[in-house]
Amino acid sequence: MAVYTHVSAETLSTFLARYDVGDLVSAKGIAEGVENSNYLVDTTRDRFILTLYEKRVAAGDLPYFMALLDHLAAKGLPVPPAIPDRTGTAIQQLEGRAACLIRFLTGVSVSHPTPEQARAAGAAMAQMHVALEDFTGDRPNSMGIAEWRPLLDRCGTSLDTIQPGLFARLDAALADVESAWPRHLPTGAIHADLFPDNVLMLGDRVTGLIDFYFAATDILAYDLAIMHSAWAFDGAGAPADAEIGKALYEGYESVRPLSTDERAALALLARGACIRFLLSRAWDWLNTPADALVTRKDPLAYLRRLEWYEQTA
Numbered sequence: 171m172a173v174y175t176h177v178s179a180e181t182l183s184t185f186l187a188r189y190d191v192g193d194l195v196s197a198k199g200i201a202e203g204v205e206n207s208n209y210l211v212d213t214t215r216d217r218f219i220l221t222l223y224e225k226r227v228a229a230g231d232l233p234y235f236m237a238l239l240d241h242l243a244a245k246g247l248p249v250p251p252a253i254p255d256r257t258g259t260a261i262q263q264l265e266g267r268a269a270c271l272i273r274f275l276t277g278v279s280v281s282h283p284t285p286e287q288a289r290a291a292g293a294a295m296a297q298m299h300v301a302l303e304d305f306t307g308d309r310p311n312s313m314g315i316a317e318w319r320p321l322l323d324r325c326g327t328s329l330d331t332i333q334p335g336l337f338a339r340l341d342a343a344l345a346d347v348e349s350a351w352p353r354h355l356p357t358g359a360i361h362a363d364l365f366p367d368n369v370l371m372l373g374d375r376v377t378g379l380i381d382f383y384f385a386a387t388d389i390l391a392y393d394l395a396i397m398h399s400a401w402a403f404d405g406a407g408a409p410a411d412a413e414i415g416k417a418l419y420e421g422y423e424s425v426r427p428l429s430t431d432e433r434a435a436l437a438l439l440a441r442g443a444c445i446r447f448l449l450s451r452a453w454d455w456l457n458t459p460a461d462a463l464v465t466r467k468d469p470l471a472y473l474r475r476l477e478w479y480e481q482t483a
């Protein structure tokens with residue numbers, strides 16, 4: 171579930187009156203997602219997404235995310251910009267939360283992507299990287315490599331309640347990744363969470379890239395490595411059809427060919443991605459009550475992926 175903050179029909183009607191978008195017809199909470207409260211809003215004119223930003227998205231970061239979305243939308247990328255109200259304001263306050271009314275995009279996120287869908291999604295990521303080459307916004311990555319050790323230490327040996335020896339295992343894996351992490355690869359604005367659930371598709375066509383709330387300045391090839399770690403495995407962390415990972419890379423390189431150094435670094439960057447998502451999932455696992463409404467994501471699926479990159483890639 172992802173409706174943490176309830177918005178009544180009366181409050182929403184008053185809120186929509188700030189915009190030139192027609193009158194409220196219906197509003198439904200959206201179950202998918204874990205970070206924010208999302209509503210599907212229909213008006214007499216159109217369909218929108220209303221997002222209320224919960225504790226993980228800092229209100230101070232919203233201008234960066236919105237500028238990035240505007241930049242991509244202006245270049246024709248299928249991303250959902252926030253809609254300005256009659257005064258030109260896109261970032262609002264609603265029920266004590268920062269909130270935006272966002273363009274609705276058609277399409278569905280695929281649970282089991284095919285190679286052709288992975289190829290299209292890889293190409294979409296590369297188009298995004300190219301379109302952001304002249305984006306001047308900057309946001310240090312709050313989930314980047316510098317943050318992994320502090321997060322590991324905050325989780326501490328409680329990790330061993332998830333799997334015996336997990337803390338020591340991650341401590342060693344992180345030390346290896348830290349000592350080899352590349353410092354010379356091209357950087358720019360990256361999505362940093364382009365999992366299948368954040369790509370909307372109709373058939374083999376990408377109709378939407380959503381959920382930019384981890385976007386930050388970081389290594390471009392790291393974004394692709396994150397994507398590979400999310401797309402080329404099943405939910406339990408076992409490798410999916412090898413064609414999917416291959417098609418993802420081919421799709422990306424059909425738009426933005428990787429340099430030799432970027433290609434050589436992909437496996438290491440993917441090991442970093444595995445540690446990053448293992449740690450954030452483990453933190454949530456340890457700090458979310460088992461009966462909470464939010465479904466906790468399996469941290470160990472990312473340990474299996476880490477092992478695959480260490481042994482195979």
Ligand SMILES: Nc1ncnc2c1ncn2[C@@H]1O[C@H](COP(=O)(O)OP(=O)(O)O)[C@@H](O)[C@H]1O
Pocket residue numbers: 172200202203204205206207208219250272273274275276279367368378380381383
């Ligand atoms: N602009 C959009 N157009 C269509 N559907 C959207 C849009 N934004 C979000 N959604 C829907 O809402 C769900 C949750 O959105 P998401 O941004 O992933 O939430 P969270 O940040 O809480 O993880 C998505 O899986 C998708 O179904």
Ligand SMILES: N[C@@H](CCOP(=O)(O)O)C(=O)O
Pocket residue numbers: 203204205363365367368381447450451467
């Ligand atoms: N993709 C991350 C969690 C972030 O969730 P999202 O719904 O905002 O994409 C993971 O799978 O661990």
